[in-house]
Amino acid sequence: MSGKIITIIVTKGSLDWAYPPLILASTATALGYECRMFFTFYGLQLLRRRLRLQVSPLGNPVLAPRLPVLVKALPGMQAMFTRKMQQKIQTKGIAGIEELRQICLDAEVRMYACQMTAELHNYTKKDFIPGVEYAGAATFFQSAAESDICLFT
Amino acid sequence: MSGKIITIIVTKGSLDWAYPPLILASTATALGYECRMFFTFYGLQLLRRRLRLQVSPLGNPVLAPRLPVLVKALPGMQAMFTRKMQQKIQTKGIAGIEELRQICLDAEVRMYACQMTAELHNYTKKDFIPGVEYAGAATFFQSAAESDICLFT
Amino acid sequence: MSGKIITIIVTKGSLDWAYPPLILASTATALGYECRMFFTFYGLQLLRRRLRLQVSPLGNPVLAPRLPVLVKALPGMQAMFTRKMQQKIQTKGIAGIEELRQICLDAEVRMYACQMTAELHNYTKKDFIPGVEYAGAATFFQSAAESDICLFT
Numbered sequence: 001m002s003g004k005i006i007t008i009i010v011t012k013g014s015l016d017w018a019y020p021p022l023i024l025a026s027t028a029t030a031l032g033y034e035c036r037m038f039f040t041f042y043g044l045q046l047l048r049r050r051l052r053l054q055v056s057p058l059g060n061p062v063l064a065p066r067l068p069v070l071v072k073a074l075p076g077m078q079a080m081f082t083r084k085m086q087q088k089i090q091t092k093g094i095a096g097i098e099e100l101r102q103i104c105l106d107a108e109v110r111m112y113a114c115q116m117t118a119e120l121h122n123y124t125k126k127d128f129i130p131g132v133e134y135a136g137a138a139t140f141f142q143s144a145a146e147s148d149i150c151l152f153t
Numbered sequence: 154m155s156g157k158i159i160t161i162i163v164t165k166g167s168l169d170w171a172y173p174p175l176i177l178a179s180t181a182t183a184l185g186y187e188c189r190m191f192f193t194f195y196g197l198q199l200l201r202r203r204l205r206l207q208v209s210p211l212g213n214p215v216l217a218p219r220l221p222v223l224v225k226a227l228p229g230m231q232a233m234f235t236r237k238m239q240q241k242i243q244t245k246g247i248a249g250i251e252e253l254r255q256i257c258l259d260a261e262v263r264m265y266a267c268q269m270t271a272e273l274h275n276y277t278k279k280d281f282i283p284g285v286e287y288a289g290a291a292t293f294f295q296s297a298a299e300s301d302i303c304l305f306t
Numbered sequence: 307m308s309g310k311i312i313t314i315i316v317t318k319g320s321l322d323w324a325y326p327p328l329i330l331a332s333t334a335t336a337l338g339y340e341c342r343m344f345f346t347f348y349g350l351q352l353l354r355r356r357l358r359l360q361v362s363p364l365g366n367p368v369l370a371p372r373l374p375v376l377v378k379a380l381p382g383m384q385a386m387f388t389r390k391m392q393q394k395i396q397t398k399g400i401a402g403i404e405e406l407r408q409i410c411l412d413a414e415v416r417m418y419a420c421q422m423t424a425e426l427h428n429y430t431k432k433d434f435i436p437g438v439e440y441a442g443a444a445t446f447f448q449s450a451a452e453s454d455i456c457l458f459t
Contacts, residue, residue: 020346023443027442027446028447059366060320061320061360069379070381088426089426092425149447149456153458
């Protein structure tokens with residue numbers, strides 16, 4: 001144990017942006033950090049029992065930069081980009097989001113759902129995986145104040 | 154007063170992404186933090202006298218995930234998603250952005266507009282609400298160095 | 307020298323989002339900070355020898371808010387918005403991304419490419435500018451733990 005603490009705010013809920021916070025969290029615990037994650041806004045998606053994460057090529061000029069924007073908007077393209085990214089990840093032997101999330105839970109990462117945004121989206125505790133606790137911004141500040149690293153992702 | 158300081162960089166200017174920094178700021182001051190916000194790039198939108206914040210369903214697979222992308226691109230959809238989010242927020246009794254901003258100002262949150270990006274977008278001080286000060290990256294570093302929490306949002 | 311250290315995670319790879327981390331880094335070194343940047347996911351784009359950064363008006367309601375979304379999706383619009391932003395930047399005398407990157411390198415900013423995501427995208431070291439080092443999340447934590455400021459951009 002390093003005795004260090006990291007607090008991560010998770011605000012995004014797409015397949016690509018799910019990776020950075022979960023990789024940071026799993027690495028942190030492997031290095032002996034105590035890790036707390038606060039999921040809010042679109043980030044609440046990552047706490048759902050049934051993950052339906054997708055990646056959008058629209059508004060992201062880095063994905064397939066030579067493909068015309070109108071083609072990226074065609075029906076089925078978002079699903080295709082999502083499948084393509086999942087395949088790439090699998091081929092390279094990188095863990096899926098569900099697996100990464102479980103690694104974090106097994107390593108005792110505390111996962112907090114933002115109560116206000118959960119209510120805004122009509123989520124109940126049953127929508128989330130077991131182990132998720134509700135919290136507000138005040139709990140975040142308590143955690144952040146005693147943390148060595150604090151990131152907004 | 155907790156004697157603690159938080160510095161928040163605000164880079165985004167859409168209706169959804171306006172919430173996290175302003176909620177963090179208002180909660181921080183309620184907990185006794187001294188709070189400084191640095192608005193830059195698209196974040197300058199949040200300082201304008203007349204807010205015209207919108208939310209885009211395009212490029213965001215979390216919003217209405219089952220709606221075809223081409224439908225999301227139809228005329229009027231961005232306005233509709235914006236109205237829908239505003240109604241949801243109001244129904245749940247959550248403060249609007251203008252109100253949250255005023256709560257922050259009343260709590261003496263210091264709001265800095267990034268001079269370089271303000272000039273880039275041809276904004277003058279008259280475009281911003283009273284109380285906004287101009288600052289550069291150096292002022293940010295002075296603030297960040299003495300802060301307990303520093304977030305890039 | 308201030309003796310202070312800043313660590314910046316760079317996750318985005320579009321023309322607009324390339325600015326915040328590079329401006330923070332170049333200002334930090336000018337103020338005597340030691341600066342380390344960790345480029346991961348789409349952020350790896352900023353390390354490529356030949357930069358092809360673009361900006362997308364789609365999914366960004368702040369860019370040309372009065373232009374219908376379908377017009378923003380027309381062929382050539384992304385290229386046009388990219389040119390428009392580049393011209394604006396040049397007119398205002400602001401450095402281009404390539405120039406800013408060089409300023410950072412000259413000031414001895416350490417630039418790390420995330421090995422895992424580099425492999426995911428089939429990048430080899432030859433795709434990146436000289437001076438880039440490979441690193442994993444563990445190296446990031448080592449740097450973050452000794453930093454005064456740590457930002458996820």
